Amino acid sequence: MQLKSWQKKALAGLVSGSLTGCSLYVPMLPAAPQIREKGQVEIHGTSFLNRRWEAGATYSPAKYVLVRAAGGIRTSRGDDSTFARSRQYELAAGGYYPLGRCWLVSGLAGFGQARSGYAYWDLGPDNRYADREYRRYEARYHRLFAELAAxxxxxxxxxxxxxxLTDVRYDALTFNNQxxxxxxxxxxEPxxxxxxxxPEGAVPWLRGQVAVTGSTSLNQRPAISPSFVASQLAEEVPCLTVSIIILPHLFKAGGW
Known part of the structure; x- marks a missing residue:
C-alpha cells in the first residue's frame, strides 16, 4: 500500500516530534481513566520516547467522582547552549459514567504549571554552518484545561x-533573553x-497502553514578531507514548 503525500508528512511529523522532543510548549497526556467504581485507583507511568516521562494517579473517592494528580519531566543530552528540558505538574477533578458493561465516558477539568526551555543552532534555509543563528526560548506558564474521553x-x-482544550497562559516568555x-x-489536544x-489474567493489576496524541494551536498566527518566533510557539506537537498502568485495587486479586 502506497502512502499519499499528506500521510507521509503526517507520519514523518509524528516520528520526528516523538523522537526529538524539540518544542517549547510541552503537552501532558490526557488522562482518559478507565475507573468504573468507587475506590478504584489508576497509576500511570508514561514514556514519550524522546527523554520525556510522566507519572500520574487517578482515584475515585466517591461514586462517579474522580480526582487526579500528575507530573512530567523532560531531560536533554545537550549542554548549556543546546538543550530541550521541562518540568511540570497538573491537578484535576471530574467524573465518570459507565454505559453498560463495555462503554465508559469521563471528564476532567484542572490546573497545571510548567517551566520549559529549548535552545539550538539554526543553520538557515541553505543549511550552511557559517550562517547559523543561535535561538534560545525560555518559558514559565500555567494552564487551565478540560477534557472528555470515551x-x-x-x-x-x-x-x-x-x-x-488547554488555555496556556505565559507568566514569563523570552527569546534570546528578550x-x-x-x-x-x-x-x-486529541x-x-x-x-x-x-482482570482475570495472571497479573490482573497491570495494563499496557499505546497512545497517539498531540497539541495544535487554536491561534495559528500569534501577533508577535519575528515571524519565526510566532511559528515556533504555535507549532504542532505530535507525540507517540507507551504507558504502564498499575491498578492497586486489584492487588489482592493478583495474590499480593
Missing part, C-alpha cells in the same frame, strides 16, 4: 478517544489510545 472495552482490550509579548495561547490487560 472508550470501549471487551475481552481485556480497550480502544478509546479523548480531547483536551521578552516576547505573548500572554495566552489556547490549544486543542488522543487515540488502546490498552491491553485481563
Amino acid at each position: 472508550s470501549y472495552t471487551d475481552n481485556g482490550f480497550t480502544l478509546g478517544v479523548a480531547g483536551r 521578552p516576547v509579548g505573548l500572554r495566552r495561547l489556547p490549544r486543542f 488522543m487515540v489510545f488502546c490498552q491491553l490487560g485481563r
Whole structure:
C-alpha cells in the first residue's frame, strides 16, 4: 500500500516530534481513566520516547467522582547552549459514567504549571554552518484545561478517544533573553489510545497502553514578531507514548 503525500508528512511529523522532543510548549497526556467504581485507583507511568516521562494517579473517592494528580519531566543530552528540558505538574477533578458493561465516558477539568526551555543552532534555509543563528526560548506558564474521553472495552482490550482544550497562559516568555509579548495561547489536544490487560489474567493489576496524541494551536498566527518566533510557539506537537498502568485495587486479586 502506497502512502499519499499528506500521510507521509503526517507520519514523518509524528516520528520526528516523538523522537526529538524539540518544542517549547510541552503537552501532558490526557488522562482518559478507565475507573468504573468507587475506590478504584489508576497509576500511570508514561514514556514519550524522546527523554520525556510522566507519572500520574487517578482515584475515585466517591461514586462517579474522580480526582487526579500528575507530573512530567523532560531531560536533554545537550549542554548549556543546546538543550530541550521541562518540568511540570497538573491537578484535576471530574467524573465518570459507565454505559453498560463495555462503554465508559469521563471528564476532567484542572490546573497545571510548567517551566520549559529549548535552545539550538539554526543553520538557515541553505543549511550552511557559517550562517547559523543561535535561538534560545525560555518559558514559565500555567494552564487551565478540560477534557472528555470515551472508550470501549471487551475481552481485556480497550480502544478509546479523548480531547483536551488547554488555555496556556505565559507568566514569563523570552527569546534570546528578550521578552516576547505573548500572554495566552489556547490549544486543542486529541488522543487515540488502546490498552491491553485481563482482570482475570495472571497479573490482573497491570495494563499496557499505546497512545497517539498531540497539541495544535487554536491561534495559528500569534501577533508577535519575528515571524519565526510566532511559528515556533504555535507549532504542532505530535507525540507517540507507551504507558504502564498499575491498578492497586486489584492487588489482592493478583495474590499480593
